[in-house]
Amino acid sequence: xxxxxxxxxxxxxxxxRSWQVDLFLFLLLGLFGAFMAxxxxxxxxxxxxxxxxxxxxxxxxxVRNPTFNNFPDLFHLMAKSWVPFSRYxxxxxxxxLVGTVGHVILASAAAYPLAxxxxxxxxxxxxxxxxxxxxxxxxxxxxxYMTMSWLGWIDTYWAIIVPxxxxxxxxxxxxxxxxxxxxxxxxxxKIDGASEYRxxxxxxxxxxxxxxxxxxxxxxxxxxxxxxxxxxxxxxLKTMHYAMGQIIQGGIARAGIAAAVxxxxxxxxxxxxxxxxxxxxxxxxxxxxxx
Amino acid sequence: xxxxxTLPASAGEPSPQKGVSTKHSKxxxxxxxxxxxxxxxxxxxxxxxxxxxxxxxxxxxxxxxxLTYFNMLEFPRWAGWSNYTRLLLDDDIFLIALKNTLIFAVxxxxxxxxxxxxxxxxxxxxxPKVRAFMTLVFYAPSxxxxxxxxxxxxxxxxxxxxxxxxxxxxxxxxxxxxxxQNPKYTLMIIIIVQLWLSLGTSFLAFIAGLQTxxxxxxxxxxxxxxxxxxxxxxxxxxxxxxxxxxxxxVIQITASFAVADVAMNLxxxxxxxxxxxxxxxxxxxxxxxxxxxxxxxxxxTVLFGIMLCSNLVIQKMLRRVGE
Numbered sequence: 001x002x003x004x005x006x007x008x009x010x011x012x013x014x015x016x017r018s019w020q021v022d023l024f025l026f027l028l029l030g031l032f033g034a035f036m037a038x039x040x041x042x043x044x045x046x047x048x049x050x051x052x053x054x055x056x057x058x059x060x061x062x063v064r065n066p067t068f069n070n071f072p073d074l075f076h077l078m079a080k081s082w083v084p085f086s087r088y089x090x091x092x093x094x095x096x097l098v099g100t101v102g103h104v105i106l107a108s109a110a111a112y113p114l115a116x117x118x119x120x121x122x123x124x125x126x127x128x129x130x131x132x133x134x135x136x137x138x139x140x141x142x143x144x145y146m147t148m149s150w151l152g153w154i155d156t157y158w159a160i161i162v163p164x165x166x167x168x169x170x171x172x173x174x175x176x177x178x179x180x181x182x183x184x185x186x187x188x189x190k191i192d193g194a195s196e197y198r199x200x201x202x203x204x205x206x207x208x209x210x211x212x213x214x215x216x217x218x219x220x221x222x223x224x225x226x227x228x229x230x231x232x233x234x235x236x237l238k239t240m241h242y243a244m245g246q247i248i249q250g251g252i253a254r255a256g257i258a259a260a261v262x263x264x265x266x267x268x269x270x271x272x273x274x275x276x277x278x279x280x281x282x283x284x285x286x287x288x289x290x291x
Numbered sequence: 292x293x294x295x296x297t298l299p300a301s302a303g304e305p306s307p308q309k310g311v312s313t314k315h316s317k318x319x320x321x322x323x324x325x326x327x328x329x330x331x332x333x334x335x336x337x338x339x340x341x342x343x344x345x346x347x348x349x350x351x352x353x354x355x356x357x358l359t360y361f362n363m364l365e366f367p368r369w370a371g372w373s374n375y376t377r378l379l380l381d382d383d384i385f386l387i388a389l390k391n392t393l394i395f396a397v398x399x400x401x402x403x404x405x406x407x408x409x410x411x412x413x414x415x416x417x418x419p420k421v422r423a424f425m426t427l428v429f430y431a432p433s434x435x436x437x438x439x440x441x442x443x444x445x446x447x448x449x450x451x452x453x454x455x456x457x458x459x460x461x462x463x464x465x466x467x468x469x470x471x472q473n474p475k476y477t478l479m480i481i482i483i484v485q486l487w488l489s490l491g492t493s494f495l496a497f498i499a500g501l502q503t504x505x506x507x508x509x510x511x512x513x514x515x516x517x518x519x520x521x522x523x524x525x526x527x528x529x530x531x532x533x534x535x536x537x538x539x540x541v542i543q544i545t546a547s548f549a550v551a552d553v554a555m556n557l558x559x560x561x562x563x564x565x566x567x568x569x570x571x572x573x574x575x576x577x578x579x580x581x582x583x584x585x586x587x588x589x590x591x592t593v594l595f596g597i598m599l600c601s602n603l604v605i606q607k608m609l610r611r612v613g614e
Contacts (some may be wrong), residue, residue, distance in 0.1 A: 004317075005503060010551060012612065016509070016513060016517060016518065016519055016520050016522075016523050017416075017520060021520070023318060025413055026329055026413070026417075028413070029410065029425070030404075032410065032429075033425060033428050033429065035487075036428055036429050036431070036432060036487065036490075037428050037431075037440075038436070038439045038485065039439075039442060039445060040431055040432065040435065040441075042380020042444075042453065043438055043439060045440040046441075046444070054451075055451050056451070058456040058457070058460045059450075059451050059452065059453045059456040059457075064611070068517065074584065077492075085342065090478065093472065099490040106337050106338040106341070107338055108597045109335070109337065109338065110334065110335040110337075110338035112334060113328075113331035113332075113334050113335050114335065114565045115332055118304070118326065118327070119324070119325070119328040119331050119332075120321055120324060121326055122331075125335070125339060125445065128347060129342070131540070131599075132342075132346050132347070133541050134541055134544075134545055134598055134599050134603075135350075135594075135595050135598040135599060136354070136545050136546070136548070136549035136598065137590070138549055138551065138571045138574060138575075138594070138596045139349075139350065139353065139464075139592075139594055139598070140345065140346055140349035140350060140353065140591075141396060141578065141589045141591070142349075142353060142356070142574075142578045142587050142588055142591060143348070143353050143356070144345055144349050144350035145578070145579075146352075146584075147345070147349070152429035155481060161339070162341060162345070163345040165337075165338070165341050166338055166344075166345055166346065169492070169542075195330065196330035196331065196334065197330065197334070198492075199489075200334060207426075217434065218492070220385035221433075221434040221436065224436055225436035225437055227437075228334040228491045241436060242439055243435075244437065248440060248593070254582050255444075262438055262440070264434060265435075265436050265437070265438070266435035266438045269434045269435065269436065270427075270431055270434065270435060271425065271497075273430065273431075273434055277423055277426065277427070278423070280495060281426075281495065281498055281502065282496070283494045283498045283499070284492075284496045284499030284500070285499035285500060285502060285503045287496040287499065287500075287534075287535060287538050287540045288496075288532075288533070288535045288537065288538055289537035289541070290561070291532060
């Protein structure tokens with residue numbers, strides 16, 4: 001009996017649960033978990049396959065003679081290219097970092113008054129933000145292209161970075177989270193003579209750290225995956241995802257290298273999520289939409 | 292600065308004084324209120340400025356441009372409703388795109404929404420360590436960037452593709468299937484990949500929401516005659532999570548109408564017989580290749596209308612959950 005308890009997958013003993021249904025449901029979960037994981041496992045394994053294993057019949061998911069050659073090959077190939085690979089890395093890292101940091105600061109600064117005060121226009125502004133969650137960014141793509149060309153931002157990092165600052169989902173989540181901060185905390189700081197800006201920066205910002213990580217992961221994965229779209233056409237400003245696309249099109253000879261780039265690209269956001277998961281879940285608890 | 296000036300506006304809205312109820316004094320009162328709250332406006336200004344420039348204004352602009360002929364070189368010419376009549380009556384490819392988009396949305400929208408919830412619900416019953424691991428497994432595809440290209444290798448048209456290899460070895464087929472050249476399969480594969488990618492923000496919101504459901508409700512429910520987990524789910528869990536359910540619905544619905552990147556990268560652009568052509572790829576075609584901005588804006592406006600309407604309808608329906 002004790003042994004059975006020890007191997008239970010579920011956390012606590014709960015009412016209205018039978019082990020038969022538990023077993024069935026967890027098997028189902030495992031099955032779908034495998035469906036989710038297999039393509040990723042396959043992608044990871046491919047990065048370590050020598051060329052002959054990539055083109056094997058019948059094809060195998062797992063690598064048999066792992067090799068690290070794909071990684072040096074990647075840098076050899078890219079060293080010969082017109083733009084060094086380090087430049088693609090720099091572009092992606094720069095766009096991701098600046099866009100993410102800027103978004104976290106601007107969205108938090110806007111979320112604090114919207115969450116904690118009732119001023120003229122606050123309700124309307126927030127409902128417009130909620131409404132904007134209901135359509136995707138493709139709807140606004142054409143006017144944005146015109147705005148960018150009018151601003152002279154076509155073919156600069158800013159065309160990607162600045163719109164990301166005003167990503168609506170981040171403001172929404174941050175506002176919902178800040179609402180939970182007790183007003184007393186803010187008021188007591190004000191009685192001590194702190195200005196609104198000071199309260200935001202020294203009281204609110206440190207308290208919403210879990211929400212930072214949520215905004216960081218959302219923006220990070222979005223910007224990390226950008227390929228520059230129609231905004232960037234200079235080769236030296238293109239991103240890693242663009243470079244990956246080019247390598248993949250290189251066909252069979254480049255299959256191993258493509259798998260290596262893919263592994264490099266996917267491991268960074270995943271590692272970030274592993275580190276920040278518990279804080280993100282904490283923020284998401286307050287994501288609900290009120291009626 | 293005096294204390295009275297920094298009083299938060301939400302700390303009891305001061306009502307206008309007795310006897311001064313004219314329009315003029317109300318305006319003056321509002322202006323005074325706005326002046327008192329000026330720090331708040333300074334805080335929201337940078338974000339709101341960018342939000343209006345890059346999200347709100349474009350929607351309005353798009354609607355206006357959709358009534359013109361505009362090619363980015365000449366000054367836009369007024370065209371009335373002609374873009375819309377052409378789009379809805381004369382453009383056969385748009386109808387294919389509309390059909391495909393609706394198929395994607397009707398299949399991936401509800402399935403991904405239910406999957407987000409069901410997996411979150413099951414994962415929530417696991418031990419904390421296992422729970423964290425399973426969360427990662429299900430969430431990983433949606434944050435791994437363009438890693439979905441691995442499906443292209445798995446569904447590769449030669450016998451080295453893992454799906455063809457498996458089917459050939461088990462004897463279902465004798466020769467490799469050209470998955471992405473055959474319109475019969477393209478739509479199905481894109482739906483699978485789209486579902487694979489769809490456990491994102493709403494999935495996390497559901498996991499988080501489930502953890503905040505009041506545990507004592509379950510005990511109280513058991514006393515009130517709830518006999519199994521399904522009743523518990525319908526009468527306790529779902530109603531307690533209604534806010535998260537509404538949020539998740541918005542995210543999933545919007546995403547389900549926006550299928551484009553996966554379709555273009557896997558099935559090619561344009562795809563064979565337009566089998567993976569969607570409203571968004573149609574928009575990209577006219578907006579970035581043909582530079583018919585007026586026409587492309589009409590497509591964008593139609594997409595905007597479809598997304599907004601379906602979201603508002605579903606929101607209405609979800610208010611009834613658990614009632």
